[in-house]
Amino acid sequence: MRGVEVIIEAKGLAQGYGRKLVFSGLRLSLGVGTVGLLGPNGAGKTTLLRTLATIIPPRQGTLRIDGRMIRRAAEVREARRRIGYLPQHFAYFPGFTVYEFVRYCAWLREVPEATAHEETERAIAAVNLTAQSGRKLRSLSGGMLRRCGIAQAIVGRPRVVLLDEPTVGLDPEQRLEFREIVRSLTDATVVLSTHLVEDVAAVCDRVLVMQGGEIRFDGTPDELAGLARPGARGDSPLERGYTTVLSNRVAA
Amino acid sequence: MIRAFWIELRRSPLRWALPVLIAIELGMLFGRNTDWIGVWPQASAAAQVPVAEMAILLSAAAAWSAARVQRADGIEQWSAVARPLWQREAVHLAATVVYGLIPLLVGAIAAAVVSVGTAGPGFLWPSYLLLGATVVIIAAALGHLAGRLTQSWLVPLLIGAGVYLGLLWFASSDTFSFSVLSGAPQVEITTPALLTRLALAVALVVAAVGFQPPSRSSWTEHRYRATVLPSLLVLLTIVGVMTAGPLRQGREPPDEPLCSDRVPQVCIWPEHRRHLAELTAIAERLEAVAASRLFVIPESFHEEGLRTPEDGATFPVTLGLWAAARGMAYGVLNASFGDESLCAPATAAGEEQQQEALTEMLEWLVARAWGGMRPADYHGGFDYDEEELRRVLRLPDDEQFEWARERITTAYEATCGA
């Protein structure tokens, strides 16, 4: 049954930049499934993903990935083998082909050499880039590049896949394809940070709404839609639920 | 690891520079004096010479390649991977180094191929090739480190120019040079000098792959270890290079040099085997001058380094056969009029008169030994009337000897006769 096993567990997590604290005392417990991370700009979504991706160590609190506590460098390295991460600004080497780039990322994630080729091809197939496997990244369209970014995030079947605004720049058809890709990640904890509420509605089992460094809502998309107040802004029940959660905070 | 290395190799921007680097290597190898062909130490050194020239492009391209993560704005993204930073950078740098070593290898193979038919026993001297490889590694490591240190577009230019000018600058230093221009058999690279230079190259590699760019991550931060220790290592190895002594030292002459079986005998370093027949012919042409009864022809001519000039006539080979002919002719002149046989001129005019007569005689002897006028490639020495020498060389031997007798008389008259 999905959601029973805890893959990501954070307690009392605090993070910030310089003197600015982005969030503190954050508790999080995520199992297998797709979690949508919604929130306005500056809510702390990207900072949370970067913390979960072990890019920056938490200022306070504990982080446990796939049952292992992350405290020391060796534990971080071990955890990173289980984390796939697509940052908001995805960096790539334009001279690499799709295969080479994903394979290189598999090597970076220490995917065992024996299975690296298979895993690379599998990841490329999962994002429907097999036909473009030999093309250089500089020749790909924005949508294909984004898919390549997702391929590098899922290569080696990591237990945790963190996607920071993965659908930015994708056309409607590509977004539908993206949703299919995310639905196919059945054995992982996928955290999807986005501004697009309809993406969350389509693929997420659970939604977190962040605002001002706090998690204002944690529940299913249906529960979020159910919070919608009459007259709340939005074109769908989920959007209205989302704006309701945000306006509650403002009102408070 | 192999696969990642292969990807780096295939996608390195240095692959575009490779044809240029190979062209530089081969162009410089065969584009200048090819006297090195058939002489193993010379051929080895010749293959190494272009490396210092390639360093300018290699280090600049290494810096450009190493800066790819910054160019992609991906420092943070790549810092969040499991693979340790040093492994990623080591594979990247290894690909760069390979692109630097390929031209050296091509040059060495070419030098070996053209030499093997005439050089006789032996093979390329590894020490010169290792010295070349050391320069490749140093240039690549410095470029890689510079590329990772800063994002400035100017870095490839500055590191390329810096490495090139640095190598040229230190080339004249006995203790801190990293390249040689030729490989005379009389000298060899010392083991301590080579090892300390290799150690410096390794230290720079450690610094280049170990450097941690500034990031907010403290999970894996060993910046102290990754910066201070390699810096200390580099400093230590620089001190090692400076205290290891000169890059090259003289070799012990062989117990049995290679000698001709003619009179006068010509003895050379075995590595110069391919020149023995030509040098023997030069000595025989000089022997023909003995018929004039004006000159004393030494019983043997030895290449420099086989004996001291005090022990008898010596001549150089490394500078070319014309220079060898000149050295032998000088030996004849010394044996005939050296030391006590000519008095020191008492006046400036006498000195000039003697110098002029001896110069004309030397050049005549050289031309006889060489079998013609000085090749266009050579210049220097005292001025003399080349047209007059041409005219004399066209005369029958008897008349040439008479001309020489006049010069000898002039030389004596200018001094003792005054």
Next chain:
Amino acid sequence: MGRNRIWPGGRYSAVRWWLRTHRIWAVAVTQLGVAVVCAVWGGLEMSVPADTPQGSVNVALWVFLPVVAAIAIAIGMTGDMASFEERAARCLLGVEFGYLGAGLAVTALVLGVAAYLGGVGDVVPELLRNLVLWLGLALLSGRILGRSLAWVAPLTVVVPLDYFGYDARTQPHGWAIPLREFDAVTATVAVLVLGFGLGTTALTRWHGYAVRRAADRYAPRTRGD
């Protein structure tokens, strides 16, 4: 609404913005460094491998300095907003050429003074001619390979030039312009190379497009004859 000022002085001057996005301070520091080297070691002779009977030739350090200075000016054209500049209006070209002119003039002045102070004042004409020549080549390199790669062609050329540029009497070959003494011919060649570099810098893809269109318009018609 008044037009934004292009030339320096105003708060919203395009030149100010351009200089900021092109990190010109780094170019200035480089030129200063080159000038210091020129003033201190400009006359220092180094033994450079060469195609001469001796296998080397003594070349003074100042010979290499215009290469570095010229490339630095050309690399200064690389900006953080290159993708925006690609779509810029015509006035940007004026700013760029203004930068090149000012950069060349200031560098020439600084290098000239440095050479004079360094005791190699007699080579100032050669120094400045070479600065012009190498800048032309660097601009050409930047046009072909991308502005940040303006170093490629000059650094590739300088090594074979020094190596093969001298004859047996260690006199520069006729074609080795940067190694020759200053005269009207070499100065003209340097100016032509710079002109070519500037010309190619000014060209855009649209110039090629216009040429192709014109060629199409005047091409002989083969259909319907």
